[in-house]
Amino acid sequence: MRSPRDFYKPLAVGAPEPLREIPFPPSRMIHFFDASNEKMVARLPDTIAKADIVLGNLEDAVPVDRKEAARDGLVKVGKTIDLGDTQLWTRVNSLESPWFLDDLTTLVSEIGDVLDVVMVPKIEGPWDIHYVDRLLAQLEARAGLTKPLLVHALLETAQGVAHVEEIAAASPRMQGMSFGPADLAASRRMKTTRVGGGHPGYLSMSDPDPDNPDAPRITAQQDPWHYSIARMVDACTMNGLLPFYGPFGDIKDVAACEAQFRAAFLLGCVGSWSLHPVQIDIAKKVFSPDPAEVLFAKKVIEAIPDGRGVHMIDGKMQDDATWKQCKVMVDLAEQLAAKDPALAEAYGFESSAA
Numbered sequence: 001m002r003s004p005r006d007f008y009k010p011l012a013v014g015a016p017e018p019l020r021e022i023p024f025p026p027s028r029m030i031h032f033f034d035a036s037n038e039k040m041v042a043r044l045p046d047t048i049a050k051a052d053i054v055l056g057n058l059e060d061a062v063p064v065d066r067k068e069a070a071r072d073g074l075v076k077v078g079k080t081i082d083l084g085d086t087q088l089w090t091r092v093n094s095l096e097s098p099w100f101l102d103d104l105t106t107l108v109s110e111i112g113d114v115l116d117v118v119m120v121p122k123i124e125g126p127w128d129i130h131y132v133d134r135l136l137a138q139l140e141a142r143a144g145l146t147k148p149l150l151v152h153a154l155l156e157t158a159q160g161v162a163h164v165e166e167i168a169a170a171s172p173r174m175q176g177m178s179f180g181p182a183d184l185a186a187s188r189r190m191k192t193t194r195v196g197g198g199h200p201g202y203l204s205m206s207d208p209d210p211d212n213p214d215a216p217r218i219t220a221q222q223d224p225w226h227y228s229i230a231r232m233v234d235a236c237t238m239n240g241l242l243p244f245y246g247p248f249g250d251i252k253d254v255a256a257c258e259a260q261f262r263a264a265f266l267l268g269c270v271g272s273w274s275l276h277p278v279q280i281d282i283a284k285k286v287f288s289p290d291p292a293e294v295l296f297a298k299k300v301i302e303a304i305p306d307g308r309g310v311h312m313i314d315g316k317m318q319d320d321a322t323w324k325q326c327k328v329m330v331d332l333a334e335q336l337a338a339k340d341p342a343l344a345e346a347y348g349f350e351s352s353a354a
């Protein structure tokens, strides 16, 4: 392990200084597009206006014969499209693939100044981050970049989950993590063909009624991802990183998508992925806090400005800890209100958005 004194030193001569704090602009959805798909690129100005983050995907879902077209298309997007305050990310191919080296070299050299975050799939341990960290520093130095690129790890193997805390602490470049339920299910030999969401077979069942043993018993579907997402949230938060839920593959099932996103939001994730335009709106709804909760949180903070002591507000006990919960809610609401006049109005804030 590097000396703690060296943690914030650039890993190559001429590379920019690592950031001390991870930026946290609105990050409710990472919208995936394939830059080799003409229809998706044509829609980009509209997508950029709606999404907090757009991500040019180079990995899975991009066919092998379009890998280079997707990379070149993303370079063109970075050079020609006005992104406003929407972030531009990429998901590069995995470290063992024949494309990773060219993905990173091309993107950093050509559009390193407009890319915010590089998502790296199938991260298994801190050693993967160390490799990407040094390579990025060399490429940044060669390209003369002044702002460091940040790294987002995709947690989608059993090894990755087992090493999640070490991955989160592996580099000051670590911006956050997303959860990859499809590859993770395969890696664990889970018996599901779904991309995220629950499963009707994963449930708990009430005991039989002793007086009526043949009566139907109550069952409740459980969340098979709860343990891993909660671990990811803790690993990210303890290192100042941002945790995201990943994809929800059943595009038509908007209700289940909303339920999965909301469960992740309540556990501490700041956003999720959107694979289709319809999921941008779901993520916006779910990852913007409920106005009623924000108004209540504002009431608590106004009633107890210093957050000390114990108080009753609307019949509910409030103390230092609940004040902090309210602060999390109001800080997020303020951040989103600055971007979105409709939310500003719902939350009762002045909006600074145009």
Ligand SMILES: CC(C)(COP(=O)(O)OP(=O)(O)OC[C@H]1O[C@@H](n2cnc3c(N)ncnc32)[C@H](O)[C@@H]1OP(=O)(O)O)[C@@H](O)C(=O)NCCC(=O)NCCSC(=O)C[C@](C)(O)C(=O)O
Pocket (backbone or CB within 6 Å): 031, 032, 033, 034, 039, 040, 043, 047, 057, 060, 061, 156, 179, 180, 181, 182, 183, 184, 195, 246, 247, 251, 274, 275, 276, 277
């Ligand atoms: C699912 C698909 C095939 C349905 O695509 P479709 O064309 O069949 O859907 P549609 O409803 O007919 O589309 C309507 C319109 O929306 C457009 N459209 C559709 N999607 C998008 C988009 N994303 N961005 C911008 N525009 C989009 C589409 O082109 C069409 O345009 P049109 O009206 O002009 O004809 C399509 O939405 C798609 O390819 N989405 C991205 C898929 C993707 O990136 N997958 C990889 C991430 S998930 C993953 O990797 C797993 C993970 C983490 O690794 C792990 O768990 O292990």
Ligand SMILES: [Mg+2]
Pocket (backbone or CB within 6 Å): 060, 121, 156, 180, 182, 183
């Ligand atoms: Mg995957």
